[in-house]
Amino acid sequence: MKHFEEEYRKYVHENTPDLWNRIEAGLTEKTTGQEQTASHKVPDNWQVIESRLEEKAADPSVAHTQKRKPRYYLRGILTAAAGFVVIATAAITLNMRQKSAEEAKNASAISSAEETAYEREAEQSAETVNSAPVQSIKAPESAAPAAEYDMAEEAAAEYDMAEETDTGYGLQFAPAQTPKEIQAEPEAVMSTIAPVPVKELGIALSIPPTMTARPLTTEEEEQGYICEYAGTAADGITPAKLTIRYIETEAETLDEYAAILAEEGITADREYASYIRTDVLEYTRETQKTHCILYFAENGTPVELSITPESTDLLRSISGYSAD
Amino acid sequence: MENERFEECMHRIRNGDKNALKEIYEEYNDYIFHLLLGITGNYQDAEDITVEFFIKLWDLSDRFTPGGGHKRWMTVIARNMALDYLRSRGREVPVEPQEMGTQIDTDPQIEKGYDEVIEDMSLAEALNRLTPAEREVVHMKVIGDLTFKHIADILKIPIGTVTWRYRQAISKLRRCGYEAL
Numbered sequence: 001m002k003h004f005e006e007e008y009r010k011y012v013h014e015n016t017p018d019l020w021n022r023i024e025a026g027l028t029e030k031t032t033g034q035e036q037t038a039s040h041k042v043p044d045n046w047q048v049i050e051s052r053l054e055e056k057a058a059d060p061s062v063a064h065t066q067k068r069k070p071r072y073y074l075r076g077i078l079t080a081a082a083g084f085v086v087i088a089t090a091a092i093t094l095n096m097r098q099k100s101a102e103e104a105k106n107a108s109a110i111s112s113a114e115e116t117a118y119e120r121e122a123e124q125s126a127e128t129v130n131s132a133p134v135q136s137i138k139a140p141e142s143a144a145p146a147a148e149y150d151m152a153e154e155a156a157a158e159y160d161m162a163e164e165t166d167t168g169y170g171l172q173f174a175p176a177q178t179p180k181e182i183q184a185e186p187e188a189v190m191s192t193i194a195p196v197p198v199k200e201l202g203i204a205l206s207i208p209p210t211m212t213a214r215p216l217t218t219e220e221e222e223q224g225y226i227c228e229y230a231g232t233a234a235d236g237i238t239p240a241k242l243t244i245r246y247i248e249t250e251a252e253t254l255d256e257y258a259a260i261l262a263e264e265g266i267t268a269d270r271e272y273a274s275y276i277r278t279d280v281l282e283y284t285r286e287t288q289k290t291h292c293i294l295y296f297a298e299n300g301t302p303v304e305l306s307i308t309p310e311s312t313d314l315l316r317s318i319s320g321y322s323a324d
Numbered sequence: 325m326e327n328e329r330f331e332e333c334m335h336r337i338r339n340g341d342k343n344a345l346k347e348i349y350e351e352y353n354d355y356i357f358h359l360l361l362g363i364t365g366n367y368q369d370a371e372d373i374t375v376e377f378f379i380k381l382w383d384l385s386d387r388f389t390p391g392g393g394h395k396r397w398m399t400v401i402a403r404n405m406a407l408d409y410l411r412s413r414g415r416e417v418p419v420e421p422q423e424m425g426t427q428i429d430t431d432p433q434i435e436k437g438y439d440e441v442i443e444d445m446s447l448a449e450a451l452n453r454l455t456p457a458e459r460e461v462v463h464m465k466v467i468g469d470l471t472f473k474h475i476a477d478i479l480k481i482p483i484g485t486v487t488w489r490y491r492q493a494i495s496k497l498r499r500c501g502y503e504a505l
Contacts, residue, residue, distance in 0.1 A: 001498075001501060001502065001503040002447075002501055002502050002503065003502070003503050004447075004466075004497050004502035004503055005466050007447050007502070008447065008451075008462075008466055008467070009466070009467065011447050011448070011451075012354045012355075012358050012463075012467055013354050015358075016353055016354045016357045016358065017357070017371055018353075019349075019353065019357075019371060019374055019375050019378075020346060020349060020353075022375045023345075023349065023375050023378045023379060024342065024346075026375060026376075026379040027342060027345070027379060027382050028382075028383070029340065030337075030338070030339070030340035030382075271482070271485060272485070272488055273482060273484025273485050273487075273488050274484055274487040274488035274491055275484050275487075277487075277491070279488065279491075280484070282482075282484070
């Protein structure tokens with residue numbers, strides 16, 4: 001195998017013309033900075049640029065971009081939540097659906113005690129990645145001997161690409177620096193789940209304390225729901241909701257599911273993405289005001305993470321983000 | 325080039341030091357030219373805009389604010405110049421794939437996980453296997469040394485889309501006999 005980066009640098013350098021003479025010929029003589037200040041000299045190009053900036057300020061498309069800003073944060077939240085989903089794959093593949101309600105209750109109890117860093121604005125996200133509290137729930141040991149297996153640590157290793165991106169969002173899935181680990185009562189958990197073929201299973205969550213888990217009904221579990229977190233209504237703000245569920249579909253790939261969505265007329269904001277090296281499909285169910293991420297678990301089951309309803313206020317109730 | 329060094333050069337440029345501009349030129353000519361070549365798809369156009377770009381850098385030195393990350397700053401200026409140039413010539417401005425509705429660039433073989441080397445290609449041939457969008461991300465990452473976050477900001481697309489394109493590009497290059505980045 002040839003080394004791409006090395007060869008590409010060489011290729012780019014060898015195929016770049018020397019343009020310095022043309023550039024130098026186009027340079028205008030400059031006065032010193034002090035002289036410019038004294039004469040209030042403005043570069044010729046700046047007047048043109050200034051007028052363009054004014055035009056852009058009045059451009060409705062720019063205003064549209066600003067309106068979409070909260071959606072940008074939404075993507076951050078969904079990225080974080082997608083991280084959770086990836087970790088939750090272990091639970092999925094181990095047929096642990098029936099214990100979701102129990103786990104949700106535990107997670108809820110944990111989340112209320114945690115302080116979060118989610119109020120930070122987007123540009124401070126690198127700090128958020130390092131400091132965001134992570135809830136860690138550990139299932140008990142099973143009878144099968146195996147090396148200690150901490151999903152949170154594995155997630156940290158897997159997270160290098162996402163971490164490198166220095167994402168600027170208010171909410172992040174993050175490997176714990178000093179995670180607060182809660183050991184679930186073995187009896188309580190074992191009473192509802194079958195033994196799993198690993199020694200230890202860790203699930204890392206980044207759910208803000210403003211959201212608590214809602215126990216699922218039997219009917220919902222049968223419909224494929226894995227868990228659901230919701231905020232509480234306060235000050236006229238309708239609670240937001242984050243749901244993870246299996247999707248009943250014949251689709252076996254993201255492309256096939258995208259085609260099914262197209263048949264259903266769900267094409268808004270639909271795009272492929274990659275979170276923590278997991279390929280996902282994003283889309284918006286406009287009628288339900290729900291933004292979704294779907295990926296295929298290792299066992300081939302499509303899992304959908306959705307956040308609803310989609311609005312700036314509700315988003316804030318999840319992320320703690322405040323424009324102020 | 326480190327930010328501090330770049331800022332020092334810009335300070336010297338403000339005082340009319342052409343050697344400072346040449347220092348920046350020597351560091352970034354490769355990056356800027358091929359970035360513009362990728363957008364315009366025309367060698368001559370890329371040359372012309374590259375010349376204009378460095379002249380603009382000279383003229384706008386007073387407007388440079390230290391501490392903001394010079395690579396991103398330069399990339400945004402260069403891209404905007406290229407897109408303005410294409411518009412002024414009545415040529416089609418590249419559209420980001422996610423804005424095209426249902427059409428999404430996906431290599432079916434990569435979808436199926438076929439990642440083994442299938443051909444030993446020259447680099448030029450391998451690069452031709454990449455879509456313009458993938459190539460742009462790879463160029464910004466490898467030559468521009470930009471983070472995915474910065475690339476997403478510059479291209480105004482979600483960071484997940486950037487990493488997706490990057491992964492697609494890596495897979496294609498690997499199949500052409502080039503080790504992952």
